[in-house]
Amino acid sequence: MTTEALLGIDLGTSGVKTVLLAASGEILSEGSADCPLHSARAGWAEADPRDWWIAVVHAVGQAVARCGTRSAVAVRGVGVTGQMHGLVLVDRHGDPVRPALLWPDRRALAQSEEWGELPTVLRGRLANPITPGMTGPLLSWVAEHEPEHCATADRLLLPKDWLRLRLTGAVGTDPSDASATLLWDVAADTWSERAVEAMGLPSRLLPPVGHSEATAGALRPAEAAELGLPAGIPVVFGAADTPAALLATGLRPGEVQLTIGSGAQLVSLTDDPSAAPQPLVHLYRTARPQGWYRMAAVQNAGLALDWVRSLLGADWSEVYAAAAEGEPGADGVTFVPYLTGERTPRMDPTLASTFTGLRLGHDRRTILRAAVEGVAFAIRDAASALPEPLPDVIRLAGGGIRDDRFRALVADVLDVELSPVELRSASAVGAAILAAAGAGLPVPPAGRADGSPVRPSGRDHSAAFDRYRDLVEPPAEDEFGHGHH
Numbered sequence: 001m002t003t004e005a006l007l008g009i010d011l012g013t014s015g016v017k018t019v020l021l022a023a024s025g026e027i028l029s030e031g032s033a034d035c036p037l038h039s040a041r042a043g044w045a046e047a048d049p050r051d052w053w054i055a056v057v058h059a060v061g062q063a064v065a066r067c068g069t070r071s072a073v074a075v076r077g078v079g080v081t082g083q084m085h086g087l088v089l090v091d092r093h094g095d096p097v098r099p100a101l102l103w104p105d106r107r108a109l110a111q112s113e114e115w116g117e118l119p120t121v122l123r124g125r126l127a128n129p130i131t132p133g134m135t136g137p138l139l140s141w142v143a144e145h146e147p148e149h150c151a152t153a154d155r156l157l158l159p160k161d162w163l164r165l166r167l168t169g170a171v172g173t174d175p176s177d178a179s180a181t182l183l184w185d186v187a188a189d190t191w192s193e194r195a196v197e198a199m200g201l202p203s204r205l206l207p208p209v210g211h212s213e214a215t216a217g218a219l220r221p222a223e224a225a226e227l228g229l230p231a232g233i234p235v236v237f238g239a240a241d242t243p244a245a246l247l248a249t250g251l252r253p254g255e256v257q258l259t260i261g262s263g264a265q266l267v268s269l270t271d272d273p274s275a276a277p278q279p280l281v282h283l284y285r286t287a288r289p290q291g292w293y294r295m296a297a298v299q300n301a302g303l304a305l306d307w308v309r310s311l312l313g314a315d316w317s318e319v320y321a322a323a324a325e326g327e328p329g330a331d332g333v334t335f336v337p338y339l340t341g342e343r344t345p346r347m348d349p350t351l352a353s354t355f356t357g358l359r360l361g362h363d364r365r366t367i368l369r370a371a372v373e374g375v376a377f378a379i380r381d382a383a384s385a386l387p388e389p390l391p392d393v394i395r396l397a398g399g400g401i402r403d404d405r406f407r408a409l410v411a412d413v414l415d416v417e418l419s420p421v422e423l424r425s426a427s428a429v430g431a432a433i434l435a436a437a438g439a440g441l442p443v444p445p446a447g448r449a450d451g452s453p454v455r456p457s458g459r460d461h462s463a464a465f466d467r468y469r470d471l472v473e474p475p476a477e478d479e480f481g482h483g484h485h
């Protein structure tokens with residue numbers, strides 16, 4: 001009997017993840033391929049879409065080969081998802097006019113300040129904090145510094161939209177990715193051409209928008225041959241990585257999901273698209289036909305751990321061993337992981353990273369312990385900006401949380417139970433779920449949380465977290481010289 005399958009492709013910040021999902025919801029196989037970002041100058045973060053394609057071919061080939069023993073698997077449709085906020089400018093042939101600019105990029109600092117000066121009524125409709133790694137400010141930077149690239153560009157795209165264009169030849173984006181560009185009127189659910197024009201940017205670059213589960217086009221023969229897939233199968237518009245992951249886990253109103261990858265995000269659903277005047281959390285569209293979610297976004301999670309790891313020449317097992325060894329507080333050493341500035345709750349792209357409290361007797365294990373604690377503290381700090389306190393149990397997803405020792409540390413620092421999703425990429429599963437509609441197959445069931453729950457052990461990190469908070473938000477002194485948060 002033939003098993004009908006859907007392919008989900010997740011174009012993440014650190015690499016590509018793929019999954020073949022049966023219509024029953026069974027995971028048939030997964031694949032992955034690294035694709036590091038490039039930083040030609042401090043504060044820059046770029047990727048070459050040609051490298052993305054090489055990684056996609058590898059990761060799709062791996063998933064297809066891994067279910068090879070099941071000779072009767074037929075791939076019926078494809079869904080795409082990926083890292084949010086970046087900017088891929090393509091010409092009218094669909095070729096990138098320059099490398100993609102990615103969300104950790106800080107070069108558009110001056111431009112993001114100009115975005116902050118938009119008339120209040122226009123700014124309010126964007127419903128989000130203004131930060132330099134978003135598509136809008138990145139486009140302003142290109143317009144100012146590389147006007148020739150703006151002139152030759154035909155459309156702006158998000159990373160996963162570039163991939164869909166490559167697969168099908170069809171240009172477009174979906175509301176969940178569009179809402180995270182600062183070019184989108186969040187409550188009206190459409191492009192904010194007025195904001196784009198007020199910033200002096202060409203609104204002709206805004207691509208057409210299709211719903212996440214709608215078919216954008218058919219897989220082209222040359223690409224199908226390279227990927228080992230049947231030509232002509234439908235490819236849906238897809239969704240941004242965070243909302244795609246919510247489809248896989250079936251997050252319900254009132255629940256919170258934590259995803260740890262290069263960055264980390266804490267997300268809860270809402271049906272209210274109104275934003276605070278100076279928001280500390282994002283407000284974006286889900287991948288469903290209706291609905292929004294609020295997101296506390298940590299810029300520096302796995303990205304910061306990877307930086308410390310490679311600087312010390314450590315391997316991942318040493319990093320995660322440090323999460324289990326030693327006492328809370330890393331013997332007085334504190335790591336503030338703000339390598340790319342920080343979003344929630346600081347919303348300050350100019351912040352930098354620090355190690356403090358180092359002494360002669362400290363070794364690499366102390367530094368690694370401080371690094372994993374620092375990332376967990378940044379997540380706890382971000383959680384404090386969510387509209388509600390964390391519930392007793394939260395969903396856990398992302399490739400950055402694959403190790404049990406790091407999970408245990410995060411559960412202790414947040415003091416909540418974690419309910420993990422044992423997948424290389426929940427976002428890729430979400431993309432495959434979206435592909436079902438285009439392929440005319442039953443929608444695979446959501447609600448995946450298949451790992452063992454991780455309960456807090458009771459190890460108290462509050463003194464170490466207070467020390468961290470004093471570094472990132474020095475207490476204001478009262479008239480008697482006493483500090484208060």
Ligand SMILES: Nc1ncnc2c1ncn2[C@@H]1O[C@H](COP(=O)(O)OP(=O)(O)O)[C@@H](O)[C@H]1O
Pocket residue numbers: 012013014015260261262263301302303305306316398399400401402403
């Ligand atoms: N070999 C590894 N073993 C354990 N953890 C890893 C390994 N490689 C990467 N990581 C962690 O996973 C993170 C990437 O997770 P992933 O979900 O794939 O991220 P992204 O979607 O940003 O590409 C890295 O930043 C790092 O923290």
Ligand SMILES: O=C(CO)[C@@H](O)[C@H](O)COP(=O)(O)O
Pocket residue numbers: 012013014082083084085103241242260261262263264265297
């Ligand atoms: O920055 C955000 C959300 O604001 C992330 O959702 C990015 O899309 C990157 O995700 P990973 O690649 O780190 O998983």
